Amino acid sequence: MLTFIPPTYIMGVKGKRLSEKPEYAIIGGGPAGAAAAYTLSKAGYKVTVYDSAPRLGLKPCGRGIPNIGHLPFPIPKESILRQIRGATLYVDGERVFDVEEGLSGVIVDKSVMLEALITDSGAELVKKAYYKIGKKHVRIGGNYVEVNRGLFAAGHGYYSDEKINAFQYRVKNRSFEEMDKLVIYFDTELIGYYYIFPSHSDEADVGVGGYADFPELKSRLDKFMKENEYVNGSKILRHEGAQIAVGGVRLKLIDNLPAIGETAGYVLPLTGEGIRPSMISGHTAAQALINGGKVTESLQKMPMTKSVNLQRKILERVKKMKPARRAELLKSIPASVHAMIALGEINRLELAKALINKPSLLAKILGLL
Ligand SMILES: Cc1cc2nc3c(=O)[nH]c(=O)nc-3n(C[C@H](O)[C@H](O)[C@H](O)COP(=O)(O)OP(=O)(O)OC[C@H]3O[C@@H](n4cnc5c(N)ncnc54)[C@H](O)[C@@H]3O)c2cc1C
Incomplete structure (x- = not known):
């Protein structure tokens, strides 16, 4: 009963x-x-x-928190698998920037x-x-x-509202042992990205999220696993997928x-x-x-609400662009601005300084804020 x-x-x-x-x-x-x-x-x-x-x-989750600096409480120490200090962004295979130091992130x-x-x-x-x-x-x-x-x-x-799919492998490979950065590959045709988030000493979550169904994401990720220098030859421990609200x-x-x-x-x-x-x-x-x-x-x-909604507006614009225009735009944005937008921490003054030579891009971003 x-x-x-x-x-x-x-x-x-x-x-x-x-x-x-x-x-x-x-x-x-x-x-x-x-x-x-x-x-x-x-x-x-x-x-x-x-x-x-x-x-x-x-x-399912890549378990990466790229910046713990402004969190209102500490992340429990016993849950931290790896400290993250930098990030590398590729757009359609071309390295766009490296942030070597300055991130205060963790994989948990x-x-x-x-x-x-x-x-x-x-x-x-x-x-x-x-x-x-x-x-x-x-x-x-x-x-x-x-x-x-x-x-x-x-x-x-x-x-x-709108959700996209994300699919990932947990993999084992000695190449992750020394890694203290997040590696992200934006794919302008998919409108999404591949990520490599190192966790335990020789493990990483390698995944892809974007506008495609799960079988397509899996086949794209399999291709990425074969071709990518960091993950090629990794042993796949498990696979999982879920949706993400965007x-x-x-x-x-x-x-x-x-x-x-x-x-x-x-x-x-x-x-x-x-x-x-x-x-x-x-x-x-x-x-x-x-x-x-x-x-x-x-x-x-709260500021995070504005940051999420700003990224949504940018995503809507990016979705309407042709892939070549998307790539051109992403490559033209300075690393510091990429970091501000990606982390959801836009400071108008810093933005203006970083884009002093790109007034039309500055005006477009400020217009979305
Ligand atoms: C493949 C993938 C990789 C990702 N990687 C990252 C990443 O690296 N970094 C990052 O920041 N974000 C990542 N995300 C997004 C992140 O996982 C989520 O946005 C985040 O976990 C959301 O937190 P939440 O507390 O709102 O919900 P959830 O983490 O989904 O927690 C909801 C909880 O509610 C419980 N629940 C569900 N229904 C009920 C019910 N009816 N009654 C009681 N309990 C219920 C569930 O069991 C669950 O424990 C990723 C997402 C995916 C799909």
């Missing part, structure tokens, strides 16, 4: 004096939900994260990072707990827990719960970077709850 049981029983805190602050439920223990749980829990709120999966961090073990953020902050984590939209409850085994107050962070499956921020409520993370479109559409934007959205939403403000208004105002 299916029964409703009080959340306190599920959390194993029956009899414990509860704080007077409201309790919050977070649906989904990905980067957005974990960040929100961390922020609320550190502020003394009782938080329970419900995730449908048996383990966190199972979603997502599972370890998410569990540590949630549980070390004191929040409760309940796995195999499925939230059913419309019913306003999570189902845990044969029992149900009502959800009245919290945030919705259950990922891209609940995002309703339609820009779409703020909404799901059963009265404000959406955060990829559900609300917090992915930078040009790069597919979603961990950092999702975490920032989770943190900002939690801060709004703590301060008694409106979550959607706080999300609307």
Whole structure:
């Protein structure tokens, strides 16, 4: 028989004096939900994260966070697989720039990072707990827990605007041992890119994301694996794919719960970077709850919302261009501007300095801001 049981029983805190602050439920223990749980829990709120999966961090992901400098909290040390200090960008096989130093990025073990953020902050984590939209409850085994107050962070499956596909291999190769940079190959015909993100000593995630179906992405990635100097001859350990929300921020409520993370479109559409934007959205939403403000208004105002939407506007323009024009444009942009746009950290003054000799490009970018 299916029964409703009080959340306190599920959390194993029956009899414990509860704080007077409201309790919050977070649906989904990905980067957005974990960040929100961390922020609320550190502020003394009782938080329970419900995730449908048996383990966190199972979603296919390259696990790269290219800049941890402006994150509102530290990435748990035990989850860092590799420090990233630079990046190389190729456009249609031609090396466009190298950033040798200056990035402060990491590749993480997502599972370890998410569990540590949630549980070390004191929040409760309940796995195999499925939230059913419309019913306003999570189902845990044969029992149900009502959800009245919290945030919705259950990922891209609940995002309703444009999504692209991404497919990747986890591979083994000694050539990754010394790598401390991200390598990205933009493909102007696909409108997408291949990436090499080194993780453990001799492992990397090698993938492709773009406007194509999964069989086509797989066949493109197989060709890339044969031809690329870094990955050629690698042993494939596993393969996986998923979709990425690239339609820009779409703020909404799901059963009265404000959406955060990829559900609300917090992915930078040009790069597919979603961990950092999702975490920032989770943190900002939690801060709004703590301060008694409106979550959607706080999300609307935050700089990351503007960065995601700027990249979306650029993507829309780029999609309309012919491949040759796309390549010409990408190659004409200075490395520092590429980095600003890619990381979603545009500073108007720095932009103006970098594009002093390209006033029409400057005007176009400023016009999109
Ligand atoms: C192939 C690929 C590679 C990528 N590589 C990178 C990268 O290198 N760097 C980067 O920054 N981004 C990358 N991304 C994007 C990134 O993975 C996501 O944007 C990010 O994980 C989104 O975080 P989230 O917390 O919003 O959602 P998710 O990480 O998707 O977490 C959602 C959680 O909700 C749970 N859930 C789902 N439905 C329910 C339900 N009904 N009830 C309860 N729980 C539920 C899921 O089990 C999951 O744990 C990649 C994406 C793909 C597809």
